[in-house]
Amino acid sequence: GAGVxxxxxxxxxxxxxxxxxxxxxxxxxxSLFWYQQALGQGPEFLTYFQNEAQxxxxxxxxxxxxxxxxxxxxxxLKIQRTQQEDSAVYLCASSPGQGAVEAFxxxxxxxxxx
Amino acid sequence: AQSxxxxxxxxxxxxxxxxxxxxxxxxxxSVYLFWYVQYPNQGLQLLLKYLSGSTLVKGINGFExxxxxxxxxxxxxxxxxxxxxxxxxxxAVTPMNRDDKIIFGKGTxxxxxx
Numbered sequence: 001g002a003g004v005x006x007x008x009x010x011x012x013x014x015x016x017x018x019x020x021x022x023x024x025x026x027x028x029x030x031s032l033f034w035y036q037q038a039l040g041q042g043p044e045f046l047t048y049f050q051n052e053a054q055x056x057x058x059x060x061x062x063x064x065x066x067x068x069x070x071x072x073x074x075x076x077l078k079i080q081r082t083q084q085e086d087s088a089v090y091l092c093a094s095s096p097g098q099g100a101v102e103a104f105x106x107x108x109x110x111x112x113x114x
Numbered sequence: 115a116q117s118x119x120x121x122x123x124x125x126x127x128x129x130x131x132x133x134x135x136x137x138x139x140x141x142x143x144s145v146y147l148f149w150y151v152q153y154p155n156q157g158l159q160l161l162l163k164y165l166s167g168s169t170l171v172k173g174i175n176g177f178e179x180x181x182x183x184x185x186x187x188x189x190x191x192x193x194x195x196x197x198x199x200x201x202x203x204x205x206a207v208t209p210m211n212r213d214d215k216i217i218f219g220k221g222t223x224x225x226x227x228x
Binding site for chain 2: 004033035040041042043044045048050055056059091093098099100101103104105106107108110
């Protein structure tokens, strides 16, 4: 596709439910980033992949959060046993090289936990 | 580690008036600097970035920013705003010449008054 695609755009989950958020990066992009953006806040870094390798997961808030990119393309962010504080927009970005200098962002997935 | 401070959470300005959105950063290493814009229910769009060279950077939609190393600032300016500029603006940094993530400020909401 022409840009970074995220699905679903909106997700409502009941507290305790598991969710999976998908990111399709721009074709050929090496680096992929996940961010969490709470209402009225700036994006907060979650994790970074270079191809299939997860180079940095220091921003994942708890062991309920898990991300993967098994073939170095599509990535999935999984949240287990969702809690209300997980409600946020989850943004994905990809860049053609190493690092984030040329990053392009997707439109995000808005997760609401009820 | 890097951090970004956007001093104003909201800036109201009349249409066709000039505007400045302030950004200061802290870093122990040299950084690349960015401004992103986020329209309601949208992802992040790059306005401009400073990588090297001239400290005055011109971006899209008539915006420009000036890098001031001594003051560790990267303020965003536009000489005449339009109603369509209503959005959230984020200043961001990433370490220079390193394979790393982007760190964002908390954002400034630009509110255009008719």
